[in-house]
Amino acid sequence: MATIPPSRSPIKPLLALSLLWLAIGTQASAGSGDPWADLPAQVDTLLPGVIELRHAIHRHPELGNREFKTAERIARRLRELGFEVQTGVAHTGVVGVLKGGQPGPVVAIRAELDALPLTEQTGLAYASTLRAKDEGNDLRSRGKDVGVMHACGHDAHMAMAIGVAEVLAAHRDALPGTLKLIFQPAEEGPPLGEQGGAALMIKQGVLQAPAPEVIFGIHVTAGTAGTFTLSKARTTASADTFVARITGRQTHAAFPWTGIDPVPVAAQIILAWQTIPSRQSNLSVLPAPVISVGRLEGGDRHNIIPAEIRLEGSIRTISDEQREDVLKRMSNTAQSIAQASGATATVEYLPGGYRSGYNDTALAERMLPVLQQVSGTPVKIDNGTYGADDFAEYARQIPGLFMRMGVTPPALQDKPVWPTHSPGFQVDDPSLATGIKALSLMTLRYMRGEGQ
Numbered sequence: 001m002a003t004i005p006p007s008r009s010p011i012k013p014l015l016a017l018s019l020l021w022l023a024i025g026t027q028a029s030a031g032s033g034d035p036w037a038d039l040p041a042q043v044d045t046l047l048p049g050v051i052e053l054r055h056a057i058h059r060h061p062e063l064g065n066r067e068f069k070t071a072e073r074i075a076r077r078l079r080e081l082g083f084e085v086q087t088g089v090a091h092t093g094v095v096g097v098l099k100g101g102q103p104g105p106v107v108a109i110r111a112e113l114d115a116l117p118l119t120e121q122t123g124l125a126y127a128s129t130l131r132a133k134d135e136g137n138d139l140r141s142r143g144k145d146v147g148v149m150h151a152c153g154h155d156a157h158m159a160m161a162i163g164v165a166e167v168l169a170a171h172r173d174a175l176p177g178t179l180k181l182i183f184q185p186a187e188e189g190p191p192l193g194e195q196g197g198a199a200l201m202i203k204q205g206v207l208q209a210p211a212p213e214v215i216f217g218i219h220v221t222a223g224t225a226g227t228f229t230l231s232k233a234r235t236t237a238s239a240d241t242f243v244a245r246i247t248g249r250q251t252h253a254a255f256p257w258t259g260i261d262p263v264p265v266a267a268q269i270i271l272a273w274q275t276i277p278s279r280q281s282n283l284s285v286l287p288a289p290v291i292s293v294g295r296l297e298g299g300d301r302h303n304i305i306p307a308e309i310r311l312e313g314s315i316r317t318i319s320d321e322q323r324e325d326v327l328k329r330m331s332n333t334a335q336s337i338a339q340a341s342g343a344t345a346t347v348e349y350l351p352g353g354y355r356s357g358y359n360d361t362a363l364a365e366r367m368l369p370v371l372q373q374v375s376g377t378p379v380k381i382d383n384g385t386y387g388a389d390d391f392a393e394y395a396r397q398i399p400g401l402f403m404r405m406g407v408t409p410p411a412l413q414d415k416p417v418w419p420t421h422s423p424g425f426q427v428d429d430p431s432l433a434t435g436i437k438a439l440s441l442m443t444l445r446y447m448r449g450e451g452q
């Protein structure tokens with residue numbers, strides 16, 4: 001998932017947390033012999049093992065569709081815990097099913113397996129030093145030897161999902177439903193020319209047999225450790241990568257009229273694209289799309305007008321209609337401006353884009369007290385992010401809830417922020433407990449039919 005600005009909330013009041021816990025509890029717990037009545041204490045007990053697992057995964061990151069060892073490690077642990085395990089889903093995906101001893105619904109939790117092509121600079125004892133060949137669709141780095149790092153926190157997501165597996169499997173007989181853990185490859189995108197990620201998992205039947213009624217996912221982010229941000233409707237944006245080529249005719253810089261200069265044409269196109277969000281989008285209906293040119297390339301020498309300029313960038317939109325509209329407008333704008341100068345322009349949208357994602361509003365309302373309870377601070381409600389995540393694909397099939405949890409280690413709280421996707425991104429280990437408690441309690445709340 002892409003970078004999200006950190007939230008700034010007050011320090012976690014521990015006293016308030018425990019009081020809230022006593023006040024809410026799990027509704028079925030009071031005096032009923034509920035084996036999870038002291039779930040927070042159970043999670044705290046298993047936390048050291050979960051932290052150890054995260055560090056081991058962090059030290060051995062793997063890129064999308066190549067998460068062989070990570071998948072093996074996850075599958076082994078799930079089998080030890082008594083899960084029915086399926087491997088090789090959507091290349092390297094692992095699906096674990098734990099059928100509880102009591103009747104009830106199927107609840108899914110999703111975690112991602114993949115890391116990013118980035119050289120780690122955290123200096124941590126368990127930092128990654130691994131390298132791999134970049135096979136992604138970034139035109140500059142493709143084919144190169146790159147550092148690999150869990151810079152999006154997927155190591156934390158896996159560790160939390162295993163934590164949930166441990167705490168719920170410990171009293172399997174009492175579990176009123178079925179837990180389905182989905183460990184998904186290639187969230188950051190598959191290698192060029194390959195399929196992958198959530199869409200491929202769905203295509204291969206991950207939401208069937210057994211079919212989950214709902215799906216939960218937590219994404220860690222820079223921000224106060226253990227605090228949650230939740231949107232009740234739209235959560236993530238679509239993300240599309242484009243490559244535009246503006247072609248003129250090469251000539252001497254002293255005699256531009258003897259050729260066609262693509263440089264001013266590219267400049268006009270870049271500026272005109274910004275009028276799509278600011279002048280052409282109906283801002284009374286939807287927030288604006290985002291169009292960013294991240295790379296601009298062309299030219300051979302200071303006194304030669306080049307034949308071609310290439311632009312690469314990212315487009316973020318928040319509905320399917322807006323996405324289609326913006327892509328069309330970008331192509332039309334580029335072509336028309338180029339034509340006016342006798343140049344040509346093409347805009348190519350690379351495969352593997354992300355669709356926008358939405359939370360189920362009723363599910364969000366129903367689970368909000370759990371998040372409040374485990375974090376002990378008010379949950380920040382917002383209208384989603386321009387970051388993208390293919391969790392959206394599941395939530396387009398069944399009701400889903402995707403939350404963000406702050407994990408900046410307190411010692412780094414007042415230092416310059418290293419967001420996700422940066423080489424200095426770090427995860428506060430004790431916050432994993434908060435995530436495990438949230439996911440376990442939401443699962444139990446749904447299975448028990450509480451808060452409907």
Ligand SMILES: [Zn+2]
Nearest residue numbers: 001002152188
């Ligand atoms: Zn990411």
Ligand SMILES: [Zn+2]
Nearest residue numbers: 001002152187
């Ligand atoms: Zn991510």
